[in-house]
Amino acid sequence: MRIDFESGGRRMSIEAEALLQEAKESIEAAQNYRSELQQRLHGLSQARKQVRGSSSQTREALRRHFQELQTALARLLGERLAALLQEVDAIEQDSVRPLDDCQKLIEQGVSTADELLREGEAAIRCGEKDDKLGSFTKKALQIQLDSLPEVPALVDVPCLSAQLDDSLLHVVRERVSRHGSVASHPPVQIEELVERPGSVLVRWCKVRPRPPPDPPYLLVPVPRGLRFA
Numbered sequence: 001m002r003i004d005f006e007s008g009g010r011r012m013s014i015e016a017e018a019l020l021q022e023a024k025e026s027i028e029a030a031q032n033y034r035s036e037l038q039q040r041l042h043g044l045s046q047a048r049k050q051v052r053g054s055s056s057q058t059r060e061a062l063r064r065h066f067q068e069l070q071t072a073l074a075r076l077l078g079e080r081l082a083a084l085l086q087e088v089d090a091i092e093q094d095s096v097r098p099l100d101d102c103q104k105l106i107e108q109g110v111s112t113a114d115e116l117l118r119e120g121e122a123a124i125r126c127g128e129k130d131d132k133l134g135s136f137t138k139k140a141l142q143i144q145l146d147s148l149p150e151v152p153a154l155v156d157v158p159c160l161s162a163q164l165d166d167s168l169l170h171v172v173r174e175r176v177s178r179h180g181s182v183a184s185h186p187p188v189q190i191e192e193l194v195e196r197p198g199s200v201l202v203r204w205c206k207v208r209p210r211p212p213p214d215p216p217y218l219l220v221p222v223p224r225g226l227r228f229a
Helices: 004-125 132-142 166-177
Strands: 188-196 199-206
Touching: 004 132
Parallel strands: none
Antiparallel strands: 188 199
16 A cells, blocks of 8 residues: 555656646746737837828828918919909000090090080071171181091900810819829838948838738637647
8 A cells, every 4th residue: 555655646746747847838838928919019009109100290291282282373373363364454454545535535526516506506696797607607617527536346346355264173173183192101111221431322122012911810828738629
């Protein structure tokens, strides 16, 4: 019985040592697992910072760029509008000037006719004995009452209108709809930086579009001896 007891004790001691060794290995595996997970959490944090930071920078760059475009476009449109308005003013002034001169001439004629009417009516009231009738007749002949100033016909007078090309808006809309883009990765990637005397050698390559990432996998430690059915 003693021998059996000692044999059983040694067997229990071996099993205990095996369990202890397995426990130590499990603890070490758990520590490594936790360390790996912490590193991945740090990598996720860095990735999130990169996404958030680059997104903020990209938004700011887009807003600044399109604000500059809006300002420049508004300035160009304003300059073009001012030039066209000046052209309208110049045509208007050149066209109205001869009309004003013609109006002045006609108004002078109307004033002369009114004065001649008053003198004629006064001469008629005086009768044939007064010299006013003869002087009036002579004056009427000198004025040339059958000579009338020529007024330009409407077809000969400028009729301004704005000639606007509606296709410009379509062209601008099409160009604006294709202006700019958002890239998830930089167009080039720096592979190596080599310092040279007075310069730096940069090796870079174009970045090809990446396929969608694979779904994440979870690493789970499996105890020894565990079998899957």
